[in-house]
Amino acid sequence: EAQLVESGGxxxxxxxxxxxxxxxxxxxxxxxxxxxxxxxxGKGLEWLGRIKSNNDGGTADYAAPVKxxxxxxxxxxxxxxxxxxNSLRSEDTAVYYCTTxxxxxxxxxxxxxxxxxxxx
Amino acid sequence: xxxxxxxxxxLSASVGDRVTISCQASQDIGxxxxxxxxxxxxxxxxxIYDASDLAxxxxxxxxxxxxxxDFTLTISSLQPEDxxxxxxxxxxxxxxxxxxxxxxxxxx
Numbered sequence: 001e002a003q004l005v006e007s008g009g010x011x012x013x014x015x016x017x018x019x020x021x022x023x024x025x026x027x028x029x030x031x032x033x034x035x036x037x038x039x040x041x042g043k044g045l046e047w048l049g050r051i052k053s054n055n056d057g058g059t060a061d062y063a064a065p066v067k068x069x070x071x072x073x074x075x076x077x078x079x080x081x082x083x084x085x086n087s088l089r090s091e092d093t094a095v096y097y098c099t100t101x102x103x104x105x106x107x108x109x110x111x112x113x114x115x116x117x118x119x120x
Numbered sequence: 121x122x123x124x125x126x127x128x129x130x131l132s133a134s135v136g137d138r139v140t141i142s143c144q145a146s147q148d149i150g151x152x153x154x155x156x157x158x159x160x161x162x163x164x165x166x167x168i169y170d171a172s173d174l175a176x177x178x179x180x181x182x183x184x185x186x187x188x189x190d191f192t193l194t195i196s197s198l199q200p201e202d203x204x205x206x207x208x209x210x211x212x213x214x215x216x217x218x219x220x221x222x223x224x225x226x227x228x
Contacts, residue, residue, distance in 0.1 A: 035217075045156075045164065045207055047217040061215040064121075097163055103176065104169045106211040107154045111163035 002026040002110045004098050009115030016088050016119070022081040022098030022112055029079040030054065033101060035108065036072060036083050038094040046094075048072075051081070088119045122146055122210055126220035132228045139195040141223045143208035148188050152212040155184055155193045158222075159204040167206075168193065203227055 008020040024032070035050040049062040051072045060072040071084040081098050095114040102110040123146035133139050143153065151171035156164035166175045168184035171191060181196045195202055208220040 044221040045209070045219040047219070050215050063216065099163075104166065106152070106214070107166050107169040107175070108156075108164070108209075109166040109169075109175060111165070114163055 002102050004100070004110055004112035006096065006098055006112040006115040009096065009117045011118045011120065012088055014089060014119055017084070017086045018088065018117060020083040020085070020096055020098075020115055020117070022083075024079045024081065024100075027100075027102055027110070029074075030076045034072075034074065034081045035099050036070075036081075037097045037099055037108070038092075039097070039114075040091070040094040043094075048083070048096075085117070088117075090119050093117060093119050121216075122149065122213055122218050124208055124210055124218050124220040126206075126208055126223050128223060129221065130224040130226070132226045133198050134228045135198055135200060137198045139198050139202075139225065141193045141206050141208075141225075143186075143191040143193070143220050145189045145191070145210055145212075147212075149210045149212035151187045152210055153184075153186070153191050154209045154211065156207045156209065157202075157204050158207060164207060198225075198227070200227055 003025045005023045012018050033052050036048040038046050049072050051060040069087050073082045097114045099108040099111045125144045127142045153171045155168040157167050158164040167178050172184045183194045185192050205222045205224045207222050
């Protein structure tokens with residue numbers, strides 16, 4: 001069964017940094033293009049960025065509001081996806097999900113359970 | 121940037137009711153639209169892809185329609201387990217994805 005499990009969330013002070021991790025299992029992670037999506041309390045979903053597989057260049061694209069503060073990376077030897085977040089602000093408080101297009105191109109059909117980040 | 125607007129923001133309906141949720145794009149996105157269901161405290165789940173195709177395992181009471189700028193998610197006969205928040209999401213301007221603000225569905 002394809003599965004994603006996030007970790008690394010917690011409480012951080014404004015201006016601080018945090019790195020989230022997402023462990024993949026049950027599918028060929030090395031072929032997967034992976035995304036991060038977040039959801040602030042009581043708000044909608046916000047796509048943050050995506051990283052291609054290393055076979056496809058391994059480059060990352062970001063949503064304009066977070067570009068420059070967030071960095072997505074991957075370690076295919078560990079089946080892990082990462083989100084490095086710097087210069088954190090109160091508005092970054094959210095549940096952070098990793099997700100991927102597994103069975104359907106351009107649709108997020110595998111999601112992790114999410115990890116909460118609180119900036120305060 | 122493409123903006124996605126859902127309506128209503130919330131609704132309450134009775135078991136067995138036909139429920140419709142609308143999603144409007146700020147520009148023509150063809151059929152580049154997905155729908156997700158999110159139950160409280162859980163991750164979103166894909167319901168509909170490419171505007172009208174049912175994802176594997178999704179009950180047939182769910183359906184999607186529309187193209188261009190106006191889209192609809194329909195639940196033909198509301199069941200208690202359908203409570204949650206429904207999100208539309210466009211993928212016309214890849215790699216960017218934009219979600220609607222969500223529609224919260226409650227049982228009356």
